[in-house]
Amino acid sequence: MSQSLARALQLLQALEDGPRSLDELAAGAEVHKTTVLRLLRTLEADRFVVHDEAHRYQLGSRVFELANAALSQRDVRQIARRHLELLNEATGQTVHLATREGDEVVYIDKLDAPQGCGCTRA
Known part of the structure; x- marks a missing residue:
């Protein structure tokens, strides 16, 4: 598995327990903040994550769509x-x-x- 994909999946899993800040996500992934921000922006563009006014990230609607599709299959x-x-x-x-x-x-x-x-x- 590519390193970027593995890191993106790790970020999604980190959001499973609720919203997290960029600093929290970077510390948890043990990756520099710029790398995490780049991945988050990609995930956000495809609605896998969203962020609020406090700059905390959480799972986005695309995750629910995929979960529903997986269940229906x-x-x-x-x-x-x-x-x-x-x-x-x-x-x-x-x-x-x-x-x-x-x-x-x-x-x-x-x-x-x-x-x-x-x-x-x-």
């Missing part, structure tokens, strides 16, 4: 949906559909507990 969501609905109805609880990717669990669908259910089933 998972056929398992359509196949599992009726089963999730049945489980949700039977238990009255919030149910999740997840998959394992490497050493991580990625949630790909969710049905909230019915409102006012008052269910006490486990």
Whole structure:
């Protein structure tokens, strides 16, 4: 993987926990601020990040668009949906559909507990 791409991805991951300043991002990446600023400007041009008046950067709308596209491409969501609905109805609880990717669990669908259910089933 190219060094620039790796650094850009690292910046996006750093923004996962909330807005960060240029100084915070540069320190976290252990890269000079001018390099981080160049990458951020590229990411901002494509709406992967946005910055506010306080010059703090956060994830942009393009990240949400890609996440939504990734979810919609998972056929398992359509196949599992009726089963999730049945489980949700039977238990009255919030149910999740997840998959394992490497050493991580990625949630790909969710049905909230019915409102006012008052269910006490486990």
